[in-house]
Amino acid sequence: MREASFVKQNTPRWQQFEEMLISHQASNPDQLAELFVQLTDDLSYARTHYPNSQTTLYLNNLTAKVHQSIYRNKKEDKGRLIRFWKEELPLLMYASRKQLLYSFLIFFISVIIGAVSAAHDDRFVRLILGDGYVEMTLDNIEKGDPMGIYKQEGETLMFLAITKNNIMVSFITFVWGGFQGIMPVFLLLSFGTGISLVNNGIMLGAFQYFFYQKGLLLESALTIWIHGTLEISAIIIAGCAGIVMGNAVFFPGTYTRMESFKRGAMTGMKIAVGIVPIFIVAGFLEGFVTRHTEMPIVLKLAIILTSAFFIAYYFVIYPMQLHKKQLAMNIEE
Numbered sequence: 001m002r003e004a005s006f007v008k009q010n011t012p013r014w015q016q017f018e019e020m021l022i023s024h025q026a027s028n029p030d031q032l033a034e035l036f037v038q039l040t041d042d043l044s045y046a047r048t049h050y051p052n053s054q055t056t057l058y059l060n061n062l063t064a065k066v067h068q069s070i071y072r073n074k075k076e077d078k079g080r081l082i083r084f085w086k087e088e089l090p091l092l093m094y095a096s097r098k099q100l101l102y103s104f105l106i107f108f109i110s111v112i113i114g115a116v117s118a119a120h121d122d123r124f125v126r127l128i129l130g131d132g133y134v135e136m137t138l139d140n141i142e143k144g145d146p147m148g149i150y151k152q153e154g155e156t157l158m159f160l161a162i163t164k165n166n167i168m169v170s171f172i173t174f175v176w177g178g179f180q181g182i183m184p185v186f187l188l189l190s191f192g193t194g195i196s197l198v199n200n201g202i203m204l205g206a207f208q209y210f211f212y213q214k215g216l217l218l219e220s221a222l223t224i225w226i227h228g229t230l231e232i233s234a235i236i237i238a239g240c241a242g243i244v245m246g247n248a249v250f251f252p253g254t255y256t257r258m259e260s261f262k263r264g265a266m267t268g269m270k271i272a273v274g275i276v277p278i279f280i281v282a283g284f285l286e287g288f289v290t291r292h293t294e295m296p297i298v299l300k301l302a303i304i305l306t307s308a309f310f311i312a313y314y315f316v317i318y319p320m321q322l323h324k325k326q327l328a329m330n331i332e333e
């Protein structure tokens with residue numbers, strides 16, 4: 001069917017839908033649901049046959065209005081928060097799996113850059129970590145307590161300060177992605193988010209190589225990654241959230257650029273909010289657990305591996321399982 005015929009045939013019905021929404025005649029949930037199904041059918045047809053037309057854009061916006069009307073009239077039940085952690089966030093992570101991979105690769109390559117730079121320039125570690133930190137750590141090494149820096153402050157004060165700092169870092173990494181919508185030179189990837197990931201990755205690479213030079217790589221890793229497994233993973237996920245928001249500006253699909261940005265920002269914000277508990281647990285581990293450097297290696301490994309399994313399962317494996325489950329249910333229906 002030609003687009004002109006498609007529009008002529010369905011325009012009266014679409015106009016009726018708009019009038020119903022404006023006058024709130026479709027306040028009945030069943031009526032709204034039926035309206036939503038009809039519109040999604042029209043939208044699906046338009047996307048297939050007229051993907052870049054104004055008709056598709058119009059239907060996309062009209063369908064969004066109906067969707068909002070449905071959820072505005074839907075009473076929130078007590079299980080909303082549970083559903084967020086059990087279904088909504090994992091499905092968002094599945095939908096954002098490519099952005100998560102990009103974020104991980106940027107960070108991983110940056111760690112290598114940091115380590116290689118430290119290996120070829122003795123001044124690099126001091127430039128990245130600061131003279132004060134390096135001198136303090138060297139002094140601790142001489143005293144026979146390389147990880148002594150984690151014992152300097154009180155447990156509760158350290159926990160609160162670290163948690164606050166980590167959450168700020170994650171949200172800065174996320175918000176940087178929005179700058180792509182303001183500065184058009186930031187192409188393809190969210191450049192600001194990329195910079196934040198690169199900075200953190202280079203710092204980690206230089207940090208670990210510093211201990212490698214001192215023959216303390218294993219000891220430092222078994223201590224630092226007690227909290228670092230969750231902390232670094234959450235920063236990478238925050239980077240994913242930033243890329244989701246930034247890329248929404250450059251790849252709006254059938255939405256207007258502003259509407260796409262709003263949707264990308266909402267998705268990114270949900271992901272960013274979802275990792276706050278991880279930063280809290282990471283802060284707790286750093287403030288109360290990491291300082292006990294005398295812990296048995298088995299216990300340290302147990303904490304590190306448990307944290308790594310949780311991140312891999314909840315943010316990668318479980319989202320795939322949930323997606324396949326919902327897909328199978330839809331096919332059965």
